[in-house]
Amino acid sequence: xxxxxxxxxxxxxxPTVPIKLGPGIYCDPNSQEVRPVNxxxxxxxxxxxxxxxxxxxxxxxKRYVPSVNxxxxxxxxxxxxxxxxxxxxxxxxxVSLSYMAFPNASKKNxxxxxxxxxxxxxxxxxxxxxxxxxxxxxSATGRxxxxxxxxxxxxxxxxxxxxxxxxxxxxxxxLKVLAAHTKFEIAIxxxxxxxxxCDELSNTLGCYRTILECCQxxxxxxxxxxxxxxxxxxxxxxxx
Amino acid sequence: MQFQAEVGxxxxxxxxxxxxxxxxxVVCSVTGPIEPKARQELPTQLAxxxxxxxxxxxxxxxxxxxxxxxxAVLTPIINRYCYPRQLCQITCQILESGEDESEFSQRExxxxxxAAFLALVDAGIAMNSxxxxxxxxxxxxxNEIIDNPSAEQLKxxxxxxxxxxxxxxxxxVVKNVLLLDSNGDFNEDQLFNILELxxxxxxxxxxxLRKIIQDEISPRLAA
Numbered sequence: 001x002x003x004x005x006x007x008x009x010x011x012x013x014x015p016t017v018p019i020k021l022g023p024g025i026y027c028d029p030n031s032q033e034v035r036p037v038n039x040x041x042x043x044x045x046x047x048x049x050x051x052x053x054x055x056x057x058x059x060x061x062k063r064y065v066p067s068v069n070x071x072x073x074x075x076x077x078x079x080x081x082x083x084x085x086x087x088x089x090x091x092x093x094x095v096s097l098s099y100m101a102f103p104n105a106s107k108k109n110x111x112x113x114x115x116x117x118x119x120x121x122x123x124x125x126x127x128x129x130x131x132x133x134x135x136x137x138x139s140a141t142g143r144x145x146x147x148x149x150x151x152x153x154x155x156x157x158x159x160x161x162x163x164x165x166x167x168x169x170x171x172x173x174x175l176k177v178l179a180a181h182t183k184f185e186i187a188i189x190x191x192x193x194x195x196x197x198c199d200e201l202s203n204t205l206g207c208y209r210t211i212l213e214c215c216q217x218x219x220x221x222x223x224x225x226x227x228x229x230x231x232x233x234x235x236x237x238x239x240x
Numbered sequence: 241m242q243f244q245a246e247v248g249x250x251x252x253x254x255x256x257x258x259x260x261x262x263x264x265x266v267v268c269s270v271t272g273p274i275e276p277k278a279r280q281e282l283p284t285q286l287a288x289x290x291x292x293x294x295x296x297x298x299x300x301x302x303x304x305x306x307x308x309x310x311x312a313v314l315t316p317i318i319n320r321y322c323y324p325r326q327l328c329q330i331t332c333q334i335l336e337s338g339e340d341e342s343e344f345s346q347r348e349x350x351x352x353x354x355a356a357f358l359a360l361v362d363a364g365i366a367m368n369s370x371x372x373x374x375x376x377x378x379x380x381x382x383n384e385i386i387d388n389p390s391a392e393q394l395k396x397x398x399x400x401x402x403x404x405x406x407x408x409x410x411x412x413v414v415k416n417v418l419l420l421d422s423n424g425d426f427n428e429d430q431l432f433n434i435l436e437l438x439x440x441x442x443x444x445x446x447x448x449l450r451k452i453i454q455d456e457i458s459p460r461l462a463a
Contacts, residue, residue, distance in 0.1 A: 004454050007317075007361075008369035008408035008415070026319060026366060035408075037319050037366035039453060041461050060460040061364025063254040063273060065323070091274040093326065129284075129324050161461060218460060 005042040005057060008035060013044055013053055020048070022056025023067070060161050064089050064191035066132035070123045071167065073150065073189030074134065076113050084113060086121075086134060088191040093131065097121060101135035103144040111136075118150040118195065120187045150187055153197030154208050158215040160192045174214055177227045178207055202238050206231040242388055245354070245449065247362040247456045255363025259355035262390055264338030264347045268355035270363040272328030280327055285320035289329045292352060295337045302341075306349055313353050313373070313404045313418045319366035328365060330356050339391045346375035346394070346402045349421070353404050354449070361453055369415055372445040373404035376434050378426055385433055387441045399424025403438040411446040414439055 003012065011034055013019060021027060024038035036042065040059030048054055066072070066088070077094060078085035084097040097119065102111045113119065121134040122145070138145035165172050167188045178184060182203040187195040196207040209230040214223050243261040250256035255270035273286060280287045290311050292303045314330065332352040339347045353373035360367060377389035377397035386393060394400055404419035422431070 004458055006370055006411070006450060006453070007319075007367040009410050010408075024366075026322065035368070037322065037368065038364055039361045039457060041458070058461055059364050060362075060457055061254065063271075063363065065273065091271070093275040128322070159460075218462070 002041050002043055004040070005036045006039050007037050011036060011055065012042070013055060017046070018050075018052040020050075020052045020054040022054055024057025024059055025055050058161065060159060062159050062192060064092065064160060065128075066095060066123045066126040066134075066191075068123055068126050070190040071188065072121055072123060072134060072191045073155070073187060073193040073195055074119055074121060074191070076115050076117045076119065078115065079113075086119065088189075089193075095123075095132040095134050097134050097136065101133075101137055101139070102148070103137045103142075105137070113149060118153075118155065120147050120150055120189070120195070122147060150195050150197075153185070153195050154204050156194040156196065156208055156211050156215075158192055158194060158211065160190065162215045162218065163188055163190050163192055163194060166194070173220060173223050174211065177223045178210060181206060181227055181231045202234050203231075206234040209234070243354075243445075243448075245358055245452050247358050247453060253363075255359045255361070255365070257355050257358035257362060259351050259358065261347070261351055261354075261388065262338055263336055264351045265335040266332055266348070266351040266355045267335060268330065268332045268352070268359040270328065270330050270356070270359040270365065272363065272365065273323040273326035274329070276325070276327030281325050284324050286318065286323040287327045288314065288318070288320075289327060290314070291329070291331045293331070293333045294341070295334045296341075302345060306345055306352065309349055309402075309419060309421060310352055310356060313371060314356060314360070316416070316418060317357070317367050317369050317371050317406060318360065319368050322366040328363075330359070332356060339394055344391075344394050344400060346377075346400050346421075346423075347389075347391075349373070349402050350375045350404070353419075354445070358449065358453065362456075370407045370411060370446055370449070371404055371418055372407065372442040372449060373402065373419070374438060374441050374445060376401040376403060376438055378424070378430055378434075383430075385430070385437055387437060397424065399426040399430075401426075401434055401438075403434065403442065405439065405442045407443070407446050411443065411450055414443075 026037040038057045038059040040057045045054045074086035074088045077087045124135045126132045136147040185197045198204045210227045246258045253269040258267045290307045292306045350373040378399045402421040406416040408415045
């Protein structure tokens with residue numbers, strides 16, 4: 001069930017069942033009233049084990065607000081005695097990445113990231129009153145989980161709902177479309193950043209232009225044609 | 241429809257809109273939540289930096305006054321406790337004033353309010369409710385109350401008013417009067433009539449705004 005909802009509208013949910021608040025839903029601490037605060041498509045799910053109904057709004061935005069367990073791509077902007085300062089988006093508040101949040105970290109074994117490096121990481125704490133923290137390790141097991149330094153490649157800035165689609169929607173065709181043209185490495189950050197790297201620079205450029213155009217058009221049916229045209233263009237420029 | 245509105249007109253900001261009503265045209269951009277300067281930071285809530293730029297010349301005390309009124313409207317509808325220690329920049333550029341700038345500012349103010357609301361929705365900033373604003377004038381000879389007066393009508397009016405209302409429950413319920421800014425000669429009865437007419441017109445406006453927003457945002461979310 002999904003409806004388009006605006007801030008301040010009445011929530012079309014069963015008031016007798018407990019509600020789990022997701023993104024875009026806010027409970028006023030004074031009146032205990034539950035209201036939507038964003039504009040978008042309302043999703044209500046009663047499939048959870050606890051019997052509660054989970055309510056959230058899928059809304060479009062470009063500015064990322066950290067929330068726990070999100071995968072993000074950040075730029076190192078500073079180093080402190082025990083942590084890095086990482087920027088997730090231009091002009092946003094920076095987050096911190098502790099030296100201990102790396103695989104095999106110890107007091108003597110320091111990570112070797114430098115200012116300007118890109119990292120792929122997971123948000124581990126995100127209290128809105130405090131600076132958020134990210135980690136490059138699976139903190140449950142303490143082992144490597146595919147995070148860390150992103151070398152070379154290229155960053156694409158897109159809107160947040162596009163990266164959510166790309167990461168969570170298994171039927172989203174973009175990655176398959178790209179794979180038909182080239183071999184590539186990709187990291188998808190929910191903060192609206194996508195990192196791609198191919199063996200050939202021209203292929204990286206093809207991926208970059210395809211992803212950017214697909215994000216602007218956001219029409220799944222055209223992805224194939226967009227990719228074909230962009231890769232052809234890149235190849236023809238290369239030959240010239 | 242007496243106005244045209246568009247959302248997402250600018251690429252390099254988080255949210256933007258353009259609002260055109262008769263000869264008045266405003267473009268608004270919203271950036272946030274971002275990191276504030278130390279002096280702007282509020283410990284528990286979102287700080288707002290509101291800027292209005294005039295159609296011609298540099299900003300004067302007139303624009304500062306408009307900024308103040310716009311702030312009074314936006315502060316209660318933004319859910320500021322969602323973003324403590326953050327900043328939101330809201331900039332309105334008036335492209336065409338559509339009125340005698342030395343005498344009036346009602347048309348520009350109501351367009352700025354509507355444009356800022358649309359841009360905030362586009363940016364995905366948490367909000368408590370919706371808002372809509374219209375200018376109203378009482379004519380000199382006929383004592384007729386007209387909504388959305390033209391520049392000529394403003395000149396021959398006895399009093400001019402800007403009304404902004406807060407809506408909840410699907411744009412059907414008026415929760416509050418956010419702004420009622422009046423200038424000129426009028427009495428209590430006339431003011432109540434203005435509120436009555438304003439409620440109808442704002443309700444119509446909010447209905448149209450909802451449609452415009454939905455038409456723009458739902459294709460973005462479709463997959």
